[in-house]
Amino acid sequence: MTVTSRRPVLADLVRSILVAVFAVLQIVVSVLTETGATHESIGAVAREYATPLLAADWAFAIWGPIYVGFLGYAVYQALPGQWGRQLHREIGWWLAFSAVVNIGWVLAFGSGWVPLAELLIVMLLVALAVVFGRLSRQPAESVLERVVLRGTVALYTGWVSFAIALATAATGAWMGLPASGALAAIAAVVVLLAVSVIASWVVLAGTAVIGYSVAAVWAAAGIALNDPPAAVVVAGAIAIVVIIASTTRRLTTAGNPMRAAWG
Template sequence: MDTTGRDIARQVAVISATVFMIVAAVVGAGVLGGTPVQDLQDGALAADATLLAPAGPAFSIWTVVYVLLVAYAVWQALPGQRQRARQRYLGWWVAVTAVLNGLWLLLAQFATLPLTVVGIVLLLIALAVTFRRTVTFPSEGFADSLLVDGATGLHLGWVSLATVANITAWLTAEGDPSWAAAGTAIAVGVLIVVGIIGLSISWRSGWRIAPALAIAWGLSWVAVGRLQGEPYDSTVGGTAVIVAVVVLGVSVVGAVVSRVIDLRNAEA
């Protein structure tokens, strides 16, 4: 398979998108003198702004995602990866997700809350497409599994929950104050939907663990925020714990059973 100009363009695009994402993260997080994320949009994105906002430490997952994406950008730029069919199938989509990731932080820093919702929904859609493509074109080796499937799966799982939190922040900030009376019931319902989505992603991907890990991580910190922080809500906190355990537990069992079946079929 010969190298084409499109292959080189793809490699450059992935590197450029990743650099943009990192720079946007630095700017958007307020490291260079801007407003920290928790203070943006009049505090609508803070850990104590809504019943579905994860506690602050939850966002450390971004460090893992960014490290994996940077490692992928370097790895895919190697000459040996240039002509690989899987890179051709996935590279452009990974670049799109990196750009949209950085764009959300810039929207949060410089635009309006509704535009952050648009940005994160677009990121979620791009991640869903990218992750689906990793499933339809299976990985080849450890690097593929970790830097492509693992990074995209964690990214998708976390953004799935972050989308819910972002939309909730928007509705809380601009919605009818009377909705607050039904806040607990609505939050519980949304958490159940998140659980269903998490299980659906695991099932449809052949029980891959990465998305479930990220969703369970986020739900765990939603629980911490509601049980140990403000606003306190034991019902929402307890529901978050249960949903996290179910999503991760079922996904792990599904992965083990699927692996056992594959081994038995290979030996047959």
């Protein structure tokens, strides 16, 4: 059995600094992009390649709490007593990578490089999935950790799980595939229901399910309420019901409801 020391080393310091730097930088880049200071806003590009899977503008407000939570984690993991924790050694580099990829996604999509943005958001989901999975293997050390780390990662992963579907639809529109009409509506319904099934499986298998479910329901509602075809509205409603039902079942059958809910 290998015992890992909690004594901080140089790599811990470097990792801690990079997480903090990229946490701030991704906020700066996002603000500059959304204000049009560097590129078109994400919303403007998304509307340019609109499909039935496009979420309402208000749905993208979820990035606010995600960025604030990520910044909170950056401060938390930078505390001297946290540097040497094995948990941060396992997930810190992945979260730093996720911030870099997110910055690249924002810049690429804002520049209209939709296929590149698609690749980057897939990489973002992979990074978040790794962190989400590793967090599920051990309980939180404190309430603060549950909020700024596990809650943030769960919220972020839930949102990106649906955002990747939106990005893929936009990529299809960029490539010239039908962005409206019956075929586009059918494709949107299939994708939305498939993502909701995957989200329900994550809720039933993972931890911090409240944060994940809130983001997933928020995304599904954003799609359903953005004046899409009626079939997409129905699919969105079904997705919301399935995710909420799965969450309720997980919380009522889990051996440790607190951990299931908040990690």
